[in-house]
Amino acid sequence: IEEGIQAAKILTAAGYDALNVDAGTYDSWYWNHPPMYFEEEGMYRPFGEILKKEVDVPIILAGRMENPDIAVEALGKSCDIVEYGRQLLADADYPEKLRRGRLDEVRPCLGCHEGCLGRISRGPVSCAVNPACGREAIYGITPAPKQKTVLIVGGGVAGCECARVAAERGHKVILCEKLARLGGNLIPGGVPEFKRYDHQLVRWYERQLELLGVEVRLEQEMNATEVEQFPADTVVIATGSVPVKLRQEALAAAVSADDVLMGRVVPGDKVVMIGGGLVGCETGLWLAKQGKQVAVVEMLPEILGGPKALPFMNYSMLLDLMNYHGIKILKGAAVTSICGNTAVVRQGENTLELEADTVISAVGYRSENSLYEAVKGMDREIYNVGDSSQVHNIMYAVWNAYEVARNI
Numbered sequence: 001i002e003e004g005i006q007a008a009k010i011l012t013a014a015g016y017d018a019l020n021v022d023a024g025t026y027d028s029w030y031w032n033h034p035p036m037y038f039e040e041e042g043m044y045r046p047f048g049e050i051l052k053k054e055v056d057v058p059i060i061l062a063g064r065m066e067n068p069d070i071a072v073e074a075l076g077k078s079c080d081i082v083e084y085g086r087q088l089l090a091d092a093d094y095p096e097k098l099r100r101g102r103l104d105e106v107r108p109c110l111g112c113h114e115g116c117l118g119r120i121s122r123g124p125v126s127c128a129v130n131p132a133c134g135r136e137a138i139y140g141i142t143p144a145p146k147q148k149t150v151l152i153v154g155g156g157v158a159g160c161e162c163a164r165v166a167a168e169r170g171h172k173v174i175l176c177e178k179l180a181r182l183g184g185n186l187i188p189g190g191v192p193e194f195k196r197y198d199h200q201l202v203r204w205y206e207r208q209l210e211l212l213g214v215e216v217r218l219e220q221e222m223n224a225t226e227v228e229q230f231p232a233d234t235v236v237i238a239t240g241s242v243p244v245k246l247r248q249e250a251l252a253a254a255v256s257a258d259d260v261l262m263g264r265v266v267p268g269d270k271v272v273m274i275g276g277g278l279v280g281c282e283t284g285l286w287l288a289k290q291g292k293q294v295a296v297v298e299m300l301p302e303i304l305g306g307p308k309a310l311p312f313m314n315y316s317m318l319l320d321l322m323n324y325h326g327i328k329i330l331k332g333a334a335v336t337s338i339c340g341n342t343a344v345v346r347q348g349e350n351t352l353e354l355e356a357d358t359v360i361s362a363v364g365y366r367s368e369n370s371l372y373e374a375v376k377g378m379d380r381e382i383y384n385v386g387d388s389s390q391v392h393n394i395m396y397a398v399w400n401a402y403e404v405a406r407n408i
């Protein structure tokens with residue numbers, strides 16, 4: 001902070017008319033590019049407040065300022081101008097929607113960096129939840145040449161995106177979801193407080209589908225016969241993915257991360273997580289923040305697929321938080337059996353015993369593509385989108401659905 005104050009004074013003395021204040025360095029990159037794991041929005045406000053007392057030029061402040069209450073509170077106190085970065089990638093109409101009080105129509109930024117900074121070395125900046133971002137002129141939504149009736153099966157993010165784009169293009173869309181609510185994997189995924197933007201995205205889809213007149217049929221599981229008999233020109237299967245189950249008898253006592261996230265299982269105080277991918281690590285962090293003692297056991301040499309699998313700011317912040325909250329991380333290790341309140345772990349030549357009131361399994365997801373396989377030969381335009389086509393993440397589910405819906 002002292003160095004920042006000095007820099008600000010040097011810059012203003014040299015003639016700078018305003019300062020755009022944020023924080024972080026290449027060693028703490030998640031401060032410059034804040035992932036969803038920050039507890040508070042408007043995380044640069046304390047720094048703006050300090051600088052406002054030190055220099056006499058307008059202070060500009062970004063850093064998740066999209067909550068209008070936070071923005072208004074900051075004006076005059078921590079800054080003179082509020083700035084929006086990623087929110088404008090996720091929804092370029094944000095300022096206009098804010099002005100008109102239509103906040104329920106704002107597509108939220110997830111803080112994931114998958115589509116923006118995470119891709120910067122691989123292509124143009126875009127956005128996970130807004131596939132047209134950065135290429136609006138060539139990749140926007142255009143009216144369909146002929147109206148069709150489109151049946152979409154599955155109301156996860158892929159099905160919802162497909163429904164939204166198809167309806168916006170003028171098609172008549174019916175979306176069938178077997179559960180009582182939309183969202184699919186975003187429902188468990190958005191349970192930890194730090195993943196709340198996932199639930200915001202689901203609310204945004206619900207509102208969009210309502211505004212666009214999509215007929216959403218909840219608690220309607222579709223089978224192959226029903227799909228084949230449905231009077232639709234086009235069918236889109238978006239049945240998503242389900243957790244991979246551990247097959248070993250010795251691990252039968254493990255419960256799934258989904259069950260824990262959804263509150264179907266309440267874990268004890270000592271938790272061993274099998275699997276150090278994103279779901280295992282985030283669920284582990286969520287439990288550690290509740291005061292539980294957590295150990296994550298990962299077979300591979302790195303958790304989270306190593307520093308290059310996720311956008312680096314998200315990876316390093318999650319890792320730092322896991323360490324900060326005392327999560328024990330065992331790499332190159334496997335849980336071989338669960339005996340009472342003990343998880344037996346093999347790590348190289350060593351065998352360890354970890355105390356475990358609850359063992360949780362988070363070993364990945366597999367495509368739920370049985371419906372697609374059963375109907376793919378039918379004599380109609382038919383697509384498989386999102387995780388049911390290939391298990392990936394929110395961005396790929398949205399982008400895949402958008403691409404398909406643009407072409408119906």
Ligand SMILES: Cc1cc2nc3c(=O)[nH]c(=O)nc-3n(C[C@H](O)[C@H](O)[C@H](O)COP(=O)(O)OP(=O)(O)OC[C@H]3O[C@@H](n4cnc5c(N)ncnc54)[C@H](O)[C@@H]3O)c2cc1C
Nearest residue numbers: 154156157158178184185189222239240241386387393394
């Ligand atoms: C706990 C968790 C955390 C995650 N965290 C992240 C993250 O931080 N970032 C990220 O990018 N990705 C994350 N993911 C992955 C991401 O959520 C998925 O890739 C994405 O949601 C897939 O969307 P989808 O619509 O293809 O499938 P799903 O979300 O699985 O949706 C499929 C829907 O189809 C319905 N359905 C299935 N069969 C039928 C049928 N026969 N009839 C009617 N409806 C049916 C299901 O009920 C479900 O609602 C996470 C996943 C989980 C489980």
Ligand SMILES: Cc1cc2nc3c(=O)[nH]c(=O)nc-3n(C[C@H](O)[C@H](O)[C@H](O)COP(=O)(O)O)c2cc1C
Nearest residue numbers: 022032033062063064083084085086087116117125
């Ligand atoms: C694609 C992208 C590029 C960015 N480039 C810079 C940059 O060159 N210099 C900088 O100081 N901040 C940069 N930032 C950080 C933003 O200025 C901003 O501080 C940060 O995104 C947090 O604000 P937000 O929550 O409104 O996005 C960039 C952010 C994004 C998403």
Ligand code: SF4
Nearest residue numbers: 109110112113115128
């Ligand atoms: S890619 Fe993710 S972090 Fe970047 S603007 Fe879009 S939603 Fe926000």
